Amino acid sequence: MTNNKMALEVRDRTLEMVRPFNAPRELLYRAFSDGEALRQWFGPEGWPITTSDMDFRVGGSWHYCMTGPDGTEGWGLALYEEITPTERIQYRDTFSDADRTEVPPASDVTLAFEDRGDGTSTLRWTSVFESNDARDQVIAMGMEEGAASTLENLERYLASVS
Amino acid sequence: MPVDELSTAFAALADPTRRAILERLADGEASVTELADPFEISLPAVSKHLKVLERAGFIERSRHAQWRPCRLRPDGLKRASDWLDDYRDLWESRFDRLDTYVQQLREQEAARQDADK
Numbered sequence: 001m002t003n004n005k006m007a008l009e010v011r012d013r014t015l016e017m018v019r020p021f022n023a024p025r026e027l028l029y030r031a032f033s034d035g036e037a038l039r040q041w042f043g044p045e046g047w048p049i050t051t052s053d054m055d056f057r058v059g060g061s062w063h064y065c066m067t068g069p070d071g072t073e074g075w076g077l078a079l080y081e082e083i084t085p086t087e088r089i090q091y092r093d094t095f096s097d098a099d100r101t102e103v104p105p106a107s108d109v110t111l112a113f114e115d116r117g118d119g120t121s122t123l124r125w126t127s128v129f130e131s132n133d134a135r136d137q138v139i140a141m142g143m144e145e146g147a148a149s150t151l152e153n154l155e156r157y158l159a160s161v162s
Numbered sequence: 163m164p165v166d167e168l169s170t171a172f173a174a175l176a177d178p179t180r181r182a183i184l185e186r187l188a189d190g191e192a193s194v195t196e197l198a199d200p201f202e203i204s205l206p207a208v209s210k211h212l213k214v215l216e217r218a219g220f221i222e223r224s225r226h227a228q229w230r231p232c233r234l235r236p237d238g239l240k241r242a243s244d245w246l247d248d249y250r251d252l253w254e255s256r257f258d259r260l261d262t263y264v265q266q267l268r269e270q271e272a273a274r275q276d277a278d279k
Binding site: 005008010017019023027028030031037041044139141142 | 175176178245248249252253255256257260261262265267271
């Protein structure tokens, strides 16, 4: 289901997403910098965050796991490089495992939180890859969770109308 | 389709050589030799890629001719734009959940400010 709020752009070695929020940027920044907040919103439908180990500082990391409907685990690791409170977070984003292994493909992610002057703000999520193949691999992998949750929604809908 | 079949399919699509093979087959069926032609890899390596694509349900290989041409399975292939749509859906649902969370924070902030008055 699309609501047209999020813009997604594919550029050379880059994916960028922009989305407005009805809140000041301080609250967005809080949602990205707190392990318990991330546990509540980062997991897609059907893939809740089951591990959320946060050490939010330059040189620190967020180690997390999403667990799918059949018990499949998707581990990720964010290694924080630059932090400007309420404004910007830059980190290295990789796939991972329970042992914090850095599993490629990796990308450099910049989160920018921009106030719009009216109490609302904009999130700009920019992910830069080492190659377009790495970028496309992440799109293909991201589909697994997206497709699984889409299938779940479809199953639920079919059950409700039968 | 169970999730493990999905991951087989997506793992098959995640390789650029295999994606290029699928693009070539979109123009019509081809032999292994024809498919290997643009790549600087061996015929056995191409055959390995074809096995992965066959197992994932994207191609089928004719048993009749000795040269066993490969062709796309029309129900198996998703186009790149569809992949991107699924990726977009994943992130839209994430950001919707972020939106809900941030609205909760706003309400908590407002309640706190009211309590301070």
